[in-house]
Amino acid sequence: MKKQLKQNDARNRRIVLNSRPVGAPRDDDFRLEEAEIPQPAKGQLLLRTLYLSLDPYMRGRMSDAPSYAAPVGIGEPMPGGTVARVEASQHGDYNAGDLVLAYSGWQDYALSDGQGLVKLDPAMPQPSLALGVLGMPGFTAYMGLLDIGRPQAGETVVVAAASGAVGSVVGQIARLKGCRVVGIAGGSEKCRYVVDELGFDACLDHHSATLPQALADACPQGIDVYFENVGGAVFDAVLPLLNVRARIPVCGLIAHYNDQSLPPGPNRLGLLTRTLLVKRIKMQGFIIFDDYGDRYGEFFAAMFGWLTAGKVKFREDIVDGLENAPQAFIGLLEGRNFGKLLVRVAPA
Amino acid sequence: MKKQLKQNDARNRRIVLNSRPVGAPRDDDFRLEEAEIPQPAKGQLLLRTLYLSLDPYMRGRMSDAPSYAAPVGIGEPMPGGTVARVEASQHGDYNAGDLVLAYSGWQDYALSDGQGLVKLDPAMPQPSLALGVLGMPGFTAYMGLLDIGRPQAGETVVVAAASGAVGSVVGQIARLKGCRVVGIAGGSEKCRYVVDELGFDACLDHHSATLPQALADACPQGIDVYFENVGGAVFDAVLPLLNVRARIPVCGLIAHYNDQSLPPGPNRLGLLTRTLLVKRIKMQGFIIFDDYGDRYGEFFAAMFGWLTAGKVKFREDIVDGLENAPQAFIGLLEGRNFGKLLVRVAPA
Numbered sequence: 001m002k003k004q005l006k007q008n009d010a011r012n013r014r015i016v017l018n019s020r021p022v023g024a025p026r027d028d029d030f031r032l033e034e035a036e037i038p039q040p041a042k043g044q045l046l047l048r049t050l051y052l053s054l055d056p057y058m059r060g061r062m063s064d065a066p067s068y069a070a071p072v073g074i075g076e077p078m079p080g081g082t083v084a085r086v087e088a089s090q091h092g093d094y095n096a097g098d099l100v101l102a103y104s105g106w107q108d109y110a111l112s113d114g115q116g117l118v119k120l121d122p123a124m125p126q127p128s129l130a131l132g133v134l135g136m137p138g139f140t141a142y143m144g145l146l147d148i149g150r151p152q153a154g155e156t157v158v159v160a161a162a163s164g165a166v167g168s169v170v171g172q173i174a175r176l177k178g179c180r181v182v183g184i185a186g187g188s189e190k191c192r193y194v195v196d197e198l199g200f201d202a203c204l205d206h207h208s209a210t211l212p213q214a215l216a217d218a219c220p221q222g223i224d225v226y227f228e229n230v231g232g233a234v235f236d237a238v239l240p241l242l243n244v245r246a247r248i249p250v251c252g253l254i255a256h257y258n259d260q261s262l263p264p265g266p267n268r269l270g271l272l273t274r275t276l277l278v279k280r281i282k283m284q285g286f287i288i289f290d291d292y293g294d295r296y297g298e299f300f301a302a303m304f305g306w307l308t309a310g311k312v313k314f315r316e317d318i319v320d321g322l323e324n325a326p327q328a329f330i331g332l333l334e335g336r337n338f339g340k341l342l343v344r345v346a347p348a
Numbered sequence: 349m350k351k352q353l354k355q356n357d358a359r360n361r362r363i364v365l366n367s368r369p370v371g372a373p374r375d376d377d378f379r380l381e382e383a384e385i386p387q388p389a390k391g392q393l394l395l396r397t398l399y400l401s402l403d404p405y406m407r408g409r410m411s412d413a414p415s416y417a418a419p420v421g422i423g424e425p426m427p428g429g430t431v432a433r434v435e436a437s438q439h440g441d442y443n444a445g446d447l448v449l450a451y452s453g454w455q456d457y458a459l460s461d462g463q464g465l466v467k468l469d470p471a472m473p474q475p476s477l478a479l480g481v482l483g484m485p486g487f488t489a490y491m492g493l494l495d496i497g498r499p500q501a502g503e504t505v506v507v508a509a510a511s512g513a514v515g516s517v518v519g520q521i522a523r524l525k526g527c528r529v530v531g532i533a534g535g536s537e538k539c540r541y542v543v544d545e546l547g548f549d550a551c552l553d554h555h556s557a558t559l560p561q562a563l564a565d566a567c568p569q570g571i572d573v574y575f576e577n578v579g580g581a582v583f584d585a586v587l588p589l590l591n592v593r594a595r596i597p598v599c600g601l602i603a604h605y606n607d608q609s610l611p612p613g614p615n616r617l618g619l620l621t622r623t624l625l626v627k628r629i630k631m632q633g634f635i636i637f638d639d640y641g642d643r644y645g646e647f648f649a650a651m652f653g654w655l656t657a658g659k660v661k662f663r664e665d666i667v668d669g670l671e672n673a674p675q676a677f678i679g680l681l682e683g684r685n686f687g688k689l690l691v692r693v694a695p696a
Contacts, residue, residue: 060626068592068626231618244416250625256618265613270579270604272617277598277633278408278416284632285625 012037014077014107015325021062024258024333029062030078030326038111045091047084047102047110049345052322053131054080054329054337055165059257068287078106078325081136082345083120083127098122101130106325108345127348132340133314134303136288137165142299143292144249145170145227148284153178155224156243158215160234162203163190163315165340166251169303170227171200172312179225182218184211184234186335193338198313206230212237222246228283231255236268239275248283257333315339360385362425362455363673369410372606372681377410378426378674386459393439395432395450395458397693400670401479402428402677403513407605416635426454426673429484430693431468431475446470449478454673456693475696480688481662482651484636485513488599490647491640493518493575496597496632501526503572504591506563508582510551511538511663513688514599517651518575519548520660527573530566532559532582534683541686546661554578560585570594576631579603584616587623596631605681663687 011034018031040046061079064071072078082105086098091114094100101118104110120127132138151157157174161167162183171181171194183194183203191203202218204211215237222243228235232255242248276283286292292299306312317339319328325343332341359382366379388394409427412419420426430453434446439462442448449466452458468475480486499505505522509515510531519529519542531542531551539551550566552559563585570591576583580603590596624631634640640647654660665687667676673691680689 066626068628228621231621235617235621250621253618253622253625256622259618262614262616262619265615266610267613268610268615268617269583269620270601270607271610272620273576273579273583273598273631274601274604276631277601278414280416280633280635280639282630282632283621283624284630285628287628291628 010037011035012107012109013322014105015322016075016077016106017062017072019074020064021059021258023260025059025062025326025330027326027330032323037109040088040090040111042090044111044113045089045094046087047082047100047104047112048087049082049084049104049108049110049322050099050348051083051128051131052080052106052325052343052345053082053136054325054332054341054343055137056252056254056257056332058329059254059333068290079103080105081131082110083130083348084110085346085348094119099124099127101135106322108322128316128318128342129307129314131342132165132316133169133307133312134300137340138169138303139292139296139299140251140288141166141169141227142173142303143288143295144251144286145173145225147292148249148282148286149174149225149227149247151177151179151225154180156180156182156219156221157225157227158182158184158219158223158238159227160184160206160230161254161335162194162198162200163338164229166229167227168194168198168314168339169312172198172306174225175199175201176306176311180219180221182215184215184230190338193315197315206234212240216241225249227251229254239272242275242279242281244279246279246281248281250283250285251288254333317341318344320344358385359383360455360457361670362453363670364423364425364454365410365420367422368412369407369606371608373407373410373674373678375674375678380671385457388436388438388459390438392459392461393437393442394435395430395448395452395460396435397430397432397452397456397458397670398447398696399431399476399479400428400454400673400691400693401430401483402673402680402689402691403485404600404602404605404680406677407681416638427451428453429479430458431478431696432458433694442467447472447475449483454670456670476664476666476690477655477662479690480513480664481517481655481660482648485688486517486651487640487644487647488636489514489517489575490521490651491636491643492597492599492634493521493573495640496630496634497522497573497575497595499525499527499573502528504528504530504567504569505573505575506530506532506567506571506586507575508532508554508578509602509683510542510546510548511686512577514577515575516542516546516662516687517660520546520654522573523547523549524654524659528567528569530563532563532578538686541663545663554582560588564589573597575599577602587620590623590627590629592627594627594629596629598631598633599636602681665689666692668692 099120157179159170162185194203228250229252231253317337447468507518510533542551576598577600579601665685
């Protein structure tokens with residue numbers, strides 16, 4: 001991606017999929033395009049992106065392998081959740097200046113017919129939260145942990161990517177429910193944050209060659225809930241420690257998103273199935289808005305209360321400029337971000 | 349196992365674990381012993397075994413690998429569900445002649461203090477049913493399918509070992525619930541029985557090299573419930589056909605019970621987890637009496653009604669003589685039985 005134009009009031013920049021990645025996405029897989037700023041017709045409104053959320057699921061959309069959502073077409077804008085301001089409206093329900101949560105993708109401006117928009121309080125001091133702890137990642141953590149994981153006081157909950165947008169919330173809710181919470185994160189700085197700031201009981205560095213033993217030591221009573229958002233070596237370390245009747249919500253597998261083929265053997269599939277059987281474990285995948293869309297209000301009320309009371313903390317990792325989204329996204333898949341990754345596309 | 353004594357009124361024969369099997373159990377892994385018939389003390393009763401149930405889970409008890417139940421010790425009698433008659437009683441709740449469901453194992457006689465016994469109607473025309481369609485296998489089928497599988501009318505249900513004690517009941521209940529039911533069984537004779545007698549919509553031979561394609565053809569709408577009691581190549585064929593929100597109750601993995609090490613690669617564990625995620629699938633292991641013991645009455649009432657109305661059919665494969673239990677059990681793990689495998693230990 002070569003062009004490095006800055007956001008402006010005259011032209012619409014958008015970042016489109018230039019080619020399907022082979023393995024890890026590269027800068028060349030994205031392309032920055034420029035076009036006229038579109039004008040809203042009757043019933044439409046024009047959105048100006050303030051914040052763009054970058055999330056691991058986007059890697060799946062770049063591939064044309066079968067998945068839960070259709071792939072992005074070559075030449076189409078990358079999709080993504082945004083916080084946007086209404087610039088101009090020909091829609092009865094919206095006025096210029098309104099703040100909305102949208103799904104308008106990696107671009108400066110977008111037209112909308114209002115479908116799928118959620119109005120935000122224009123006085124909201126930190127509207128980016130609607131993309132993080134109060135949005136999709138927080139909602140994913142809340143429903144996956146509470147509805148599938150069903151943690152009970154005194155149980156042990158393990159969560160990987162523990163300093164990330166989802167994992168950080170999973171662990172804090174589990175602590176609020178009276179669980180022992182062990183995080184896994186990349187590096188000592190993130191681990192310190194997870195324990196000192198977020199209040200987890202322990203946090204282990206997934207780079208460590210001794211992770212399996214360290215995890216066993218940190219979970220002397222075994223593992224009752226493993227919130228799966230990573231896969232790979234972390235899951236291998238978790239598997240032998242799972243307790244009878246453990247629950248495994250599966251919301252992501254970031255360790256596998258760049259896989260080009262099945263990894264070498266031995267084949268551990270039967271070992272997993274046998275573990276599910278002999279320990280009567282429930283393992284369940286979910287896609288947050290598809291499976292729990294009708295419970296967003298319940299989540300928002302609970303999370304807003306916890307935030308206001310200072311019971312849930314969060315951290316944002318903000319990158320300035322839409323033109324920097326590809327590099328930021330590539331870094332996300334490598335674990336280079338620290339907290340919820342956002343692109344500030346225009347000043348709020 | 350050399351001694352081939354017949355059952356008699358003077359001595360108690362029992363089959364004990366002689367050695368832990370390496371791979372498939374062999375005749376030498378069992379030993380027939382003979383001892384005095386024990387006499388009941390106060391509060392005890394003496395049971396005489398009429399029928400012994402042989403079930404795949406017993407393979408797990410022969411190993412000392414960690415599992416959901418403690419292993420049988422070397423020299424200890426093999427465990428197993430039985431239908432027995434009370435020969436003598438020093439227990440207030442039981443009289444000589446009572447018929448009971450017990451867990452007295454591979455032996456002619458056993459003492460009991462009454463714990464865990466279930467009285468059967470002495471006029472029951474076919475008491476062996478208490479070990480099959482009205483017992484643990486039928487209960488396993490019922491709860492696994494209905495509580496974890498939750499089949500809806502019009503959905504497609506696939507079950508392996510379809511002519512067996514569990515699979516045959518799973519498929520028939522799924523038909524009663526209005527599902528399309530596809531069985532998988534070993535050989536054309538079993539497949540014919542499954543379709544012609546049990547009323548499944550289709551049945552495929554798992555020996556076929558073209559099983560994956562045949563299964564895809566038999567499930568044009570995909571698979572909504574896969575009742576897992578086999579594992580191995582059948583599961584590999586099922587995996588790509590699973591629908592969004594499919595459910596997989598796991599009650600057994602007979603294809604793996606004799607495994608001595610993990611099979612060669614590629615490692616398909618991540619593929620399974622990814623499938624659970626992108627299709628939001630629930631996969632859950634269960635152990636029937638541990639997880640659903642309090643719902644046996646509900647099951648019994650429903651199944652008794654279906655049997656009486658002729659809506660559920662069953663088939664028993666009865667072997668005569670306790671001394672033949674080891675060979676019959678070895679055959680069970682190879683799929684040589686046809687229907688619920690029982691040993692007739694003494695005339696009813």
